[in-house]
């Protein structure tokens with residue numbers, strides 16, 4: 001057996017809960033989340049920073065968990081997709097919009113995309129635009145959707161989140177699509 | 184014929200359509216978005232060991248010896264296996280079993296597996312793999328298919344014809360006559376370099392042997408795998424491991440994308456199974472991204488030489504196609520690929536006559552296999568550019584040229600396939616209108632252009648991979664007294680939404696919303712056999728089987744209600760969780776009560792449905808069944824591009840995609856398939872290249888998601904999906920496929936748009952900046968020499 005390096009005790013807040021866990025200093029945050037803490041929502045598509053499937057938020061900023069050493073998260077706030085809906089009654093408006101738009105095909109990229117998208121809509125004080133979504137999500141690869149429905153869903157969710165008196169049934173509007181409208 | 188599912192198509196049309204053609208939340212998406220769905224790598228079993236595969240660093244080498252003693256001596260290593268543990272060869276096509284789970288005597292490409300270990304953790308497994316000593320006798324690597332066909336050095340030891348993996352020659356009608364009598368003959372040579380699937384989820388498999396209890400003393404081997412063909416995997420595991428099929432259970436957990444890249448057994452599934460059998464502990468192997476690239480089975484490189492004859496008015500008189508296919512080290516689906524490279528070309532256009540000659544060669548590269556649009560995306564590129572060249576030469580609008588050659592509904596192709604419904608002309612009309620083709624194409628300035636292409640694809644193949652006369656699909660549906668349904672299907676939902684498709688059909692027939700339906704799929708112990716997610720077969724085949732079962736249940740339920748209401752059964756319908764009297768809509772009961780009445784009358788409510796293909800819709804020549812389908816989809820694309828003369832960069836602004844899917848059962852899911860397809864074709868046109876480097880011993884120069892350039896959110900054009908519905912009597916409610924057909928025109932539409940923009944023909948893929956610049960330079964030289972008029976009449980500065 002490979003000789004283990006001395007473990008460090010990591011103290012971190014994960015999805016709002018304080019967590020203490022002994023981690024190998026060379027293990028990534030992704031490994032610790034997935035294989036030690038059973039937070040399997042963050043996915044591993046490449047393990048080297050190329051695909052974005054492992055995107056989590058550290059202190060509110062999207063970060064690649066596969067490129068982040070677990071010990072780097074010491075004392076910080078980590079949010080994974082499992083914590084996305086906290087404070088939103090169990091379903092975040094982005095999740096609801098992705099569901100209505102069928103924006104998750106295989107869904108493997110989706111947790112990472114949701115974590116990047118949440119930071120975008122949170123920081124934008126108005127509904128987001130197509131180019132903004134594309135720029136904010138450029139580090140997240142999706143191989144199934146051609147991205148179209150994902151962009152539709154993020155724009156739709158951001159509109160709903162900025163419509164104060166929106167009923168809570170999640171019946172969002174279709175984003176205007178000039179060519180489709182021409183039909 | 185009351186049990187004929189097609190009978191339903193007519194009936195459904197006048198009942199409710201309360202689910203059909205709507206938009207649906209997928210039955211399994213929300214848990215994926217909450218991060219609670221367990222994909223294969225998310226499974227955790229007590230005592231789980233981690234496996235790793237040792238891979239050959241040589242493209243072609245004899246294995247002289249393997250010493251595993253140092254690896255076995257490492258603390259925490261539980262077992263090591265080599266090729267000798269898997270002497271029985273297998274292959275997804277039963278006629279070409281030419282691979283072993285691990286190489287036995289020879290490694291045939293860089294990355295070929297030679298040994299595997301199971302250890303307590305991944306790091307120990309990696310250490311053990313490094314400690315295995317393999318002595319190789321390195322052989323010359325053959326990387327070029329022509330060179331390989333000419334060589335006496337046989338690559339694959341199981342091959343019966345040297346390095347020729349498969350050859351097909353078929354001729355229909357008088358090709359030489361069609362060419363010699365033609366007003367115009369277009370000759371072209373096209374090269375498709377090869378691309379891979381790059382699903383974001385890497386391949387992963389877990390195995391465990393349970394003994395005692397209901398598993399018996401011999402034990403039950405369970406294999407969880409990220410596969411899209413559970414049934415074929417089940418068969419091959421049984422054969423290679425010499426374990427009877429009833430002692431193996433294959434489960435496909437939710438899958439993170441496949442695109443054909445998980446449609447045959449891989450070394451990891453055999454290795455986890457064997458290692459679990461040896462150690463008595465569960466074993467997992469997860470490929471690294473690099474291993475995914477080397478395992479490949481992606482789209483074949485093809486060199487295609489085409490001659491196409493046209494009459495003065497643009498009718499195709501003859502097509503003569505000669506194709507050399509680079510297969511890599513193993514057959515994979517290669518027998519089918521070789522047929523498909525010719526057989527799937529004969530629609531949507533009427534060919535006066537047709538000949539194709541395709542050869543597939545073994546080379547010392549990762550094996551190629553099926554990628555979305557198996558075998559037919561490459562030839563589609565060739566023929567659609569041929570048509571564009573003819574349109575220019577004849578001075579005919581490229582859309583008009585395609586219209587003139589349209590074969591229409593109910594046609595028989597030159598290779599004797601029976602076409603059913605055909606929405607191709609409508610597809611052309613829709614993209615023409617949406618893109619503003621008529622007004623804009625003539626006015627777009629130099630540097631910008633529009634291009635069109637069309638295509639057709641199969642909705643499943645008429646015959647299964649191994650010959651048998653049993654149904655091609657079967658589904659079981661059960662109802663319970665709480666007013667809910669459970670669907671058991673062997674089909675693999677790989678993200679395309681097939682589980683939701685089944686729920687839509689059951690919901691439509693039984694008056695249930697989708698959230699009242701549970702779909703259990705792709706578990707060989709629980710579900711009927713299904714052949715898997717390939718050839719775009721699921722909507723048509725599994726959909727028909729599901730409709731058959733659901734319709735039987737509907738008749739029981741409606742009958743039980745009609746009996747109690749004392750009305751004819753046709754007055755009862757099931758919608759919105761209710762049974763309703765059509766003529767007196769105030770009379771209705773809760774669906775749970777209707778189900779209870781039916782259970783009183785008939786006992787437990789469960790029905791099975793089956794589907795088999797018609798066998799009279801293809802030619803009876805040798806190979807005439809391969810590529811024949813119950814129904815064909817049609818697609819047309821128009822791409823708008825901008826070409827930067829200085830950098831050679833091609834930017835695709837928009838692709839309009841019109842696709843005839845027969846009937847859209849769930850609109851956004853169909854659109855998602857169209858968009859995903861168009862994106863993938865766009866990527867192949869401009870960015871992706873799966874190659875190995877002969878000058879560096881056959882290594883892959885870019886085995887990562889960064890270096891193998893797949894399009895990001897920023898690279899991807901606007902994709903406009905336009906659903907066209909020409910219902911086909913063979914499909915459930917008229918539905919045909921939507922998952923692969925819409926990819927085909929992407930590449931040629933972009934190629935033709937580049938021509939429209941700047942007047943260059945790029946006949947080799949991908950259309951990368953160096954190729955663009957070179958072609959622009961040639962064009963300028965030809966213009967300067969007076970051989971060509973300036974494109975679009977634009978006078979430009981010279982280089």
Ligand code: FES
Nearest residue numbers: 047049051052066
């Ligand atoms: S797994 Fe982290 S970027 Fe791919």
Ligand code: FES
Nearest residue numbers: 106109142143144
């Ligand atoms: S939905 Fe499959 S990778 Fe994005």
